Amino acid sequence: MAKVRYLFCLYLFLASASLFAQEPSQPVRLELDFDYERTYAEVIALPDSSLLLYNKTVNSWGSEASFHFTKYNYKLDKIWSNSAEIPVRSHYLHYFTEAPYTYLIFGEETNAQKYHIVRINLLSGDLQYKEYGIEAIDAVFDFKVLYGRYFIIGRNRSSSQPLLLHLNPADGQIKLLPAVYGDESSFSDLMADPVNKRIDVVMTESNGRVSRLQVKSFDANGELLSNHFILQQDNKSLLNAEITPGDTTSRMLIGSFGTRDLRYTQGFFTTSMATNASDGQFYNILQLKNFLKYMKPRREARTRRREASRLKAGKNPKLRYRLLFHDLITTPTGYILPAEVYYPQYRSNMSSWSVNPYMAHNQGLYRNNTPTLSRGPDGYKRTHAVALGFDKNGVLLWDNAFPLINVVSYSLVYTLEVAxxxxxxxxxxxPEDEKIFYHVMKEDKFSDEKTELTLLTYEDDEKIVSSEEVGIIKWYDGNFAAFGFQHVKPKSGMSRKVFYINKISF
Structure with a gap:
């Protein structure tokens, strides 16, 4: 049973206070009667300010399962619902929206070469489901769609290296696209650009000592349109990059560079695809106003003095940062590059969950990786998140930082959302339990104030006893959707266990 409650009147005082303090409000909440022990749910934001909820529910023995898809509008009112008959052992991997369809790809627990793709018409709720056998791979890292054709980055079942595949659903034909060549090569970005009728693939190529970038563009049929090498400048190795949409003359790469140790970022670069990296802009970390603001002021000052002295003496910097890029954000005036700064945590003589070889080499640029049991990091701790603003010519306009405390993931996936x-x-x-921690950046105006909100329930005297599988996604126009499972206890009467979605408006 679904229940939507609008919270405007109930929390009028709190909303007024939030408006005065420019804090986010929570205008509406949806509760669904899902059993946490038997239900997996995923919330997906759609381009028309609506949400798609996917939920899989299994029976008590795990022998049967139902797969449901429901669309809700911006007020969390249900628009339509549908279901698909997918094998019970299937699990959700990725989605991609190419209006008017959203595509969801599923893998199978018992057969790593079998995949299922559901195509949903977002207007009517009608869906089509097809099964594909992809013999070359045993995991999927990324999934994009261009004019109804599928592009998949997967793991080579023989060598564990990443592969780029093209799948035509009309005839089921699968072909391997020319992409990664050497053992030190990996993918940095995969972007569908329907306006310019192409898929852009950014690759990092390295021999272990230096690194460069290569950009390949394919049409919807998987035919190679262009191949572009981005050469390094002096002793700067290009590590990873995001590509902007646009035609041949306006496309840009925005990414990071390193020096001797290719694991660590020493700064950021931008370059036009019409030229090469030697004509681009380079910004080392010391040139950034707020990148080091996660430190205490005295520590930041010492770090800046030490690094400036090393650079003046011609020595290599000691700053060591690993970056997890988020998707590049296009704005009316340019671009914003968000990233999470992290370091791996180890415990001696321990085997733990760690990312697969492709994810580790690629610094985790894709969500939903399938972890493998191996000796590796026991977790990835974040120090801070950053955002860099550029104009359309790639000139850095501002940078800002969000200090993070005790934010750890056990595989290298995103821990926060950026809108x-x-x-x-x-x-x-x-998210963390019943709270949402947030940070609002206004260009380079830095603030280390800790800002958080507690998720609201239907009544002000209700208590959240426990929270499970909490999540948050960016939605539209500064709105987010927070979701998860909660055990809620009212002041009187019986408690309830629900799946919730709270709209959070900034």
Missing amino acids: YAPDGRVIMAY
Whole structure:
């Protein structure tokens, strides 16, 4: 049973206080009667300000399962619902929306070469489901769609190296696309650009000592349109990059560079695809106003003095940062590159869950990786998140930082969501139990104030006893959707266990 409650009147005082303090409000909440022990749920934001909820429910023995898809509008009112008959052992991997369809790809627990793709018409709710056998891979890292054709980055079942595949659903034909060549090569970005009728693939190529970037463009049929090498400048190795949409003359790469140790970022670069990296802009970390603001002021000052002295003496910097890029954000005036700064945590003589070889080499640029049991990091701790604003020519306009405390993931996936509001604010947020921690950036105006909100329930005297599988996604125009399972206890009467979605408006 679904129940939507609008919270405007009930929390009028709190909303007024939030408006005065420019804190986010929670105008509406949806509760669904899902059993946490038997239900997996995923919330997906759609381009028309609506949400798609996917939920899989299994029976008590795990021998049967139902797969449901429901669309809700911006007020969390149900628009339509449908279901698909997918094998019970299937699990959700990725989605991609190419209007008017959203595509969801599923893998099978018992057969790593079998995949299922559901195509949903977002207007009517009608869906089509097809099964594909992809013999070359045993895991999927990324999934994009261009004019109804599928592009998949997967793991080579023989060598564990990443592969780029093209799948035509009309005839089921699968072909391997020319992409990664050497053992030190990996993917950095995969972007569908329907306006310019192409898929852009950014690859990092390395021999272990230096690194460069290569950009390949394919049409919807998987035919190679162009191949572009981005050469390094002096002793700067290009590590990873995001590509902007646009035609041949306006496309840009925005990414990071290192020096001797290719594991660590020493700064950021931008370059036009019409030229090469030697004509681009390079910014080392010391040139950034707020990148080091996660430190205490005295430590930051010492670090800056030490690094400036090393650079003046011609020595290599000691700054060591690993970056997990988020998707590049296109704004009316340019671009914003968000990233999480992390370091791996180890315990001696321990085997733990770690990312697969492709994810580790690629610094985790894709979500939903399938972890493998191996000796490796026991977790990935974040020090801070950053955002860099550029104009359309790749000139750095500002940078800002969000200090993070005790934020750890056990595989290298995103721990926070980043949204761009119409008024130019950059909003970062992550969930923890019944709270949402957030940070609002106004270009380079730094603040280390800790900002958080507690998720609201239907009644002000209700208590959240426990929270499970909490999540948050960016939605539209500075709105987020927080979701998960909760055990809620009212002041009187019986408690309830629900799946909730709270709209959070900044």
